[in-house]
Amino acid sequence: MxxxxxxxxxxxxxxxxxxxxxxxxxxxxxxxxxxxxxxxxxxxxxxxxxxxxxxxxxxxxxxxxxxxxxxxxxxxxxxxxxxxxxxxxxxxxxxxxxxxxxxxxxxxxxxxxxxxxxxxxxxxxxxxxxxSQVPEIDPQVRAHWRQKGAELTAEMLHRELAARDPVMAGRLRPSDTQRLVRALEVIEATGRSLAEWQGDRTxxxxxxxxxxxxxxxxxxxxxxxxxxxxxxxxxxxxxxxxxxxxxxxxxxxxxxxxxxxxxxxxxxxxxxxxxxxxxxxxxxxxxxxxxxxxxxxxxxxxxxxxxxxxxxxxxxxxxxxxxxxxx
Incomplete structure (x- = not known):
């Protein structure tokens, strides 16, 4: 061939x-x-x-x-x-x-x-x-959750995400600080779960x-x-x-x-x-x-x-x- x-x-x-x-x-x-x-x-x-x-x-x-x-x-x-x-x-x-x-x-x-x-x-x-086409996150929101990511344990972040966005909390490992912070900043900045944004793809x-x-x-x-x-x-x-x-x-x-x-x-x-x-x-x-x-x-x-x-x-x-x- x-x-x-x-x-x-x-x-x-x-x-x-x-x-x-x-x-x-x-x-x-x-x-x-x-x-x-x-x-x-x-x-x-x-x-x-x-x-x-x-x-x-x-x-x-x-x-x-x-x-x-x-x-x-x-x-x-x-x-x-x-x-x-x-x-x-x-x-x-x-x-x-x-x-x-x-x-x-x-x-x-x-x-x-x-x-x-x-x-x-x-x-x-x-x-x-x-x-997925997630809009730009407000710098203040991003800075807030980066600070939280440095202060809180991954388990604490996961509990916070579970209260705000149970769908994404169920998809992410409780130890994955970076992605937990990302999901938290998205739900706060946009009012929509990162899971919803991921459903709309380029x-x-x-x-x-x-x-x-x-x-x-x-x-x-x-x-x-x-x-x-x-x-x-x-x-x-x-x-x-x-x-x-x-x-x-x-x-x-x-x-x-x-x-x-x-x-x-x-x-x-x-x-x-x-x-x-x-x-x-x-x-x-x-x-x-x-x-x-x-x-x-x-x-x-x-x-x-x-x-x-x-x-x-x-x-x-x-x-x-x-x-x-x-x-």
Whole structure:
């Protein structure tokens, strides 16, 4: 089968000739599973452009700690929406959609395949399903609930939400402070449940039927070992200094960038307040938990996306992925 990808073609052996036009290749997966490497390999093979779908790799302050593609990797193929936002700025899926829209349009006009890669599942859902159009929240209301989010426990916030918006309270984990605060500010500012707003969605930027989709699904032991090794490499290659610089800015701790996994641990190690091995161990544990949540999300939200095991090696994974993507 021959698959037309924005003017390019890819072959899978032993199949009859057939062409299918697609608008994007979408690669999701847990942290440290090799998404960026696969996306780069495909971009080189297909003369494509890698587009970021990771909510932390958008920050310019966090190249090392988020394992953002290096300058050398970015030179091998075009990369878009990486490291373009200051850590002092909040960022949202709505802003990402606003920024990715012209990127995808421009790539389509240029005849280049967009290879969208990242670990933020909500970005992929918004891209392929649209986004609820919640109006701008009054800054005073937002500031009020951010303050409450810092003062109250997650359980207390959940009880408050249950009294005001039982539907959203039933959908959210009682420990998810960020989303609880979001639901509370929406119900107060708009008088409508976030669940109602989520029912009114914008059209998707990428029709699922026109996208080639893939989820990297590694073996647990392989992923855990890779996470520990990667954090140790981060510490040795500037991660401690990067963490120290960002913490020294004394930004609002509720900002998304300040919640980067390993930030506090490596900053503490840089200051001599924490043993490096202990910092790596703590950060690795948090990363494993995060990866587990990501994998749970993909199983629940993307059950029909083809899977690929990255532990088989890049050459085999590239071949396997091309076959999966083109069927």
């Amino acid at each position: 021959r698959v037309a990808i924005s003017g390019m073609t890819a072959k899978s052996p032993g199949t009859e000739e057939k062409a299918r036009a697609v608008t994007a290749i979408l690669i999701a997966g847990p942290t440290a599973s090799g998404k960026s490497a696969l996306a780069l390999a495909l971009a080189e093979r297909l003369s494509g452009t890698v587009v970021n779908a990771d909510s932390m790799q958008i920050y310019r302050d966090l190249r090392v700690l988020t394992a953002r593609p290096s300058a050398e990797e970015e030179a091998r193929a075009p990369h878009r929406l990486y490291g373009h936002v200051d850590a002092a700025e909040p960022y949202s899926v709505a802003r990402w959609l606003d920024e990715v829209r012209p990127v995808l349009s421009g790539l389509g006009e240029a005849g280049r395949v967009a290879i969208v890669a990242g670990g933020t599942g909500l970005y992929f859902k918004a891209l392929t399903e649209g986004l 059209p998707p930027l990428v029709e699922p039927s026109n996208a080639l989709k893939l989820v990297l699904s590694p073996q647990r032991d392989w992923l855990h070992e890779r996470i520990v090794r990667r954090f140790r490499q981060m510490a040795e290659k500037g991660g401690m200094e990067e963490a120290a610089r960002l913490v020294a800015r004394d930004l609002d701790p509720s900002l998304p960038a300040m919640k980067a996994i390993g930030l506090r641990e490596l900053a503490a190690a840089s200051a001599g307040d924490l043993d490096l091995e202990e910092a790596v161990e703590r950060a690795s544990i948090e990363t494993r938990r995060y990866a587990k949540r990501q994998q749970t999300f993909y199983r629940g939200q993307f059950p029909d996306w083809p899977r690929a095991d990255p532990s088989q090696g890049m050459d085999d994974m590239l071949t396997s992925s091309l076959v999966k993507l083109t069927h």
